[in-house]
Amino acid sequence: MREVLIITNPKTVKVLSDPTRFQILKLLRERPMSVNELSDLLGKDRTTVYRHIKALEAEGLVEEIDTEGNERIYARTARMFLIKAEPDESIEEFRQSYLQVEAERIVMILEKSGFQIKDREALKALIKEVLNTIELRSQPVIKRISDANIELTEIELFHLLNMLVFFQSCELCDHAKRVKDLISF
Amino acid sequence: MREVLIITNPKTVKVLSDPTRFQILKLLRERPMSVNELSDLLGKDRTTVYRHIKALEAEGLVEEIDTEGNERIYARTARMFLIKAEPDESIEEFRQSYLQVEAERIVMILEKSGFQIKDREALKALIKEVLNTIELRSQPVIKRISDANIELTEIELFHLLNMLVFFQSCELCDHAKRVKDLISF
Structure with a gap:
């Protein structure tokens, strides 16, 4: 099982976006079943x-790794799936909903860490917008990395994603000012 | 076992920086032993x-989880240790060497993905400088998050680290221009 699989294909994201399939993948993180x-x-x-x-297997997200008696044992193909979908109408709703969840989590983490937030709803909306901008702008580079099918470790992926944000620094400067205005550091 | 442990204490980083201990932690990623x-x-x-x-246990990096016969079984306390050390003379050499390794990996990943690099050594040096700047500037926020002892998932950590780079966009804009000049997109 590789560490990281970057998923850019909208069809694969669509298959993943089903709640039961999401739960199956979550359970298979513990161990093959x-x-x-x-x-x-x-x-x-x-x-x-x-x-x-079978749907997950067809998209290369799970694989049969063993049989026990007459039972087939399935495992995830990667310990981490990173969803970086190409923009596509079929998954736009799912994409918007996960950006929303991520923005909410970031605000929550900042709050739990003791940072004062001036306007929670405004901050969430702004962070969601930033996440969306970063995702769309890094898409072409992510796609090339994903297509090159390089086996990345999680730490490498961390750095790479950080670099992709860094590449957009000039374009993101105004957004950063606005976000920082809403947080007391 | 939690997903992520952020390590900021220089003493803990020092304990981790020993090659044998590093290997022990790597082996324990597979399973407790x-x-x-x-x-x-x-x-x-x-x-x-x-x-x-015992040194790793004292720093909270491994823990005894079981005994089998008269053998104690040890596990990592987190699936991922993220090293974000506070600047300290005792670990500066280790910090510089891991920034170097990370910069080299990023350049390698870009090359393997088919991006043309104009001056490899210059790019490595520049990326190392950027990683160092990002790490030092995000340190106070990372430390607060680490001290708050929030259980983060890996995905949350990804987003959070991305946000910390984003926060510095204005300060990083010039660096970004220089890095992008060395890569053909």
Whole structure:
């Protein structure tokens, strides 16, 4: 299992965006499992889980790694899936919703760390806008890295994503000023 | 085991910077192990490995999670350790050497992805300088987040680190121009 898989294909993102499939991938982070185990843990019938597993397998997100008795054991193909979708109408709603969740988490982390936020809703909206801008602007570089199919470690991915934000520093300077105005450091 | 532990204490970084301890932590990423297993895999005697394990345990990097027979089983306390050390003379050499390694990896990833680099050595040096600037400037915020002891997921950590680079956009704009001049996009 590789450490990181960068997902840019809108079709793959679409498959991933289903809540049950998301849960299956989350469970498989713990360890490889059979359809039976997954269906017990999810409280869903075997046929449904099997169908989801097959959809995930077709997109290269899970793979059969073993059989135990007559049960097939499935694993994730990477420990971390990084979703950096090419803009596409079919997944725009999902993309907007995860940007929203991410913006909310960032604000929450800043608050929990004791930073004073002047206007929470304004900050969330602004951070979401920034995340969107960064994502769209880094897309062409991310796609080339993803297409080159280089095996990245998580730490390498961290640095690389940081670099992609850094590359856009000049364009992001005004946004940064506005965000920093809303936080007391 | 938590997902992420941010390490800012120079003493902890010092303990981590020993190559054998680094290898022990790498092996424990696969699964929890006993001192015997570790000493076999490392080709080092039990007493040495035991001493390293105790040093790592004292810094909260590994913990005893089980016993099997009369063997204690040790695990990492987090799946990912993010080193963001406070500047300190005792670890400056280690810090410079990991920034160097990271800068080299970033250049390598860009090259493997098919980007033309105009002057490799100049780019490495510049990226190392940028990584250093980013690390030093984000240190106060990182330290607050680390001290707040919030359990972050890896994805949250990604976004947070990206935000810290973003916060410095205005100050990094000139650097970004210089770096982009050395890469053909």
